[in-house]
Amino acid sequence: MTPAEICSDLIRLDTSNHGDGRGPGERTAAEYVATLLSDAGIEPVVFESAPRRTSVVARIPGDSPDALLVHGHLDVVPADPGEWRVYPFSGEVQDGCVWGRGAVDMKGTCAMTLALIRRWAAEGVRPRRDLVLAFLADEEATGEYGARHAVVHRRELFDGCTEAIGESGGYSVHVNDDLRIYPVAVGERGTAWMKLTAHGVAGHGSRPAVDNPVASLVEAIVRLAAHTWPVRLTPGVEELLTRLEDALGTVIDRDRLDAEAARLGAVGTLFRGTIRNSANPTMLEAGYKVNVVPSTAHAYVDGRFLPGLREEFLATVDRLLGPKVTREFISFEDGVSVPTGGGLLPELCDALRAEDPQAKPVPYIMSGGTDAKSFAGIGIRGYGFAPLMLTENLNYTGMFHGVDERVPVDGLEFGVRVLDRLLRSRALTATIPEQGVSADQLVPGAS
Numbered sequence: 001m002t003p004a005e006i007c008s009d010l011i012r013l014d015t016s017n018h019g020d021g022r023g024p025g026e027r028t029a030a031e032y033v034a035t036l037l038s039d040a041g042i043e044p045v046v047f048e049s050a051p052r053r054t055s056v057v058a059r060i061p062g063d064s065p066d067a068l069l070v071h072g073h074l075d076v077v078p079a080d081p082g083e084w085r086v087y088p089f090s091g092e093v094q095d096g097c098v099w100g101r102g103a104v105d106m107k108g109t110c111a112m113t114l115a116l117i118r119r120w121a122a123e124g125v126r127p128r129r130d131l132v133l134a135f136l137a138d139e140e141a142t143g144e145y146g147a148r149h150a151v152v153h154r155r156e157l158f159d160g161c162t163e164a165i166g167e168s169g170g171y172s173v174h175v176n177d178d179l180r181i182y183p184v185a186v187g188e189r190g191t192a193w194m195k196l197t198a199h200g201v202a203g204h205g206s207r208p209a210v211d212n213p214v215a216s217l218v219e220a221i222v223r224l225a226a227h228t229w230p231v232r233l234t235p236g237v238e239e240l241l242t243r244l245e246d247a248l249g250t251v252i253d254r255d256r257l258d259a260e261a262a263r264l265g266a267v268g269t270l271f272r273g274t275i276r277n278s279a280n281p282t283m284l285e286a287g288y289k290v291n292v293v294p295s296t297a298h299a300y301v302d303g304r305f306l307p308g309l310r311e312e313f314l315a316t317v318d319r320l321l322g323p324k325v326t327r328e329f330i331s332f333e334d335g336v337s338v339p340t341g342g343g344l345l346p347e348l349c350d351a352l353r354a355e356d357p358q359a360k361p362v363p364y365i366m367s368g369g370t371d372a373k374s375f376a377g378i379g380i381r382g383y384g385f386a387p388l389m390l391t392e393n394l395n396y397t398g399m400f401h402g403v404d405e406r407v408p409v410d411g412l413e414f415g416v417r418v419l420d421r422l423l424r425s426r427a428l429t430a431t432i433p434e435q436g437v438s439a440d441q442l443v444p445g446a447s
């Protein structure tokens, strides 16, 4: 099967994750993945953290138990069919693209991995290094029913994994016909989702308020939203800026990075959200009747902080909230990063350059988070690397959670070739002798 066919099949299995427990769950997609793995002679482990919240993990044994983890997620964010040109769960192929929710994020990537592994199985290729494949539930919420559950309750499935590749990196950002930037993620900002509570004195709405928590809360979140967070250049972002200067032949003024991000357009989005911490109020909750002053009021804030800046971030939040408002975490994950020198990064970059001579791979830090954080918690160094070549008019960030999400069929085939090259280089393939194929006969990328 081609990656496009598998991608279409996965899109048709609606796995919308509303983040509040509603939705169909990932079971149908997990069963489909398990079947494709079984067909290829790979034994899947299928498990549920809750009814229908299903993940699949499989290990392809190599000669060394020093394992590489390749992870993706099976859930998608919801889509409103009324807004789409093509039904979002159709998986239709039109204009050279597979259309539908999850095409880019990230059923397309899951499909690439499955297509490659099945080709390997047919050719009798196996890795020298163990390869662990994980297709997880619940990434689009907190991962509580997916990666977070797996690293606690299914820890043994990841034994020996030292490095991982996962989502949000390795895709092309078109600059011109001679230059495509490929960001490879080497870190993620930390996540601090907070519930704020303002305390006050309840009373009749007609009387002078003693201490109105609604007003205290609003004052606090206005301070928070209006705060200009100072620029903090972390090593990953500094490395990105230096490599971009080299690739683009331009100087990026460190003293006016917001303007520089705007000037550089799509390339600028690679650092626009990662030069500082941020805290956006997103939900409000207070009162129950117009003539009653409540005793408490709540707001929710999506806080994100750069790797290494947790304490500074929290101290600033507390100062801005002031004494009348308390905070608690509804989800908290520290920032993560891997060094930009060494590790798996050179091989990731080599694999991209080998398949696209116009590629300039660069390291970058993600403004949001992925399952890589959960795996970092058990000591696995994660890279955002889901290789994909996009066309000039399709930009990755627009497709991600966007309307009319779609992925070029050719882009998926490109991704399979890059993965093939990477996994052959890293995990140097060996062949199963009885099949009579030698490694030399297997031309990298010719699958």
Ligand SMILES: [Zn+2]
Pocket: 073, 105, 106, 139, 167
């Ligand atoms: Zn995703």
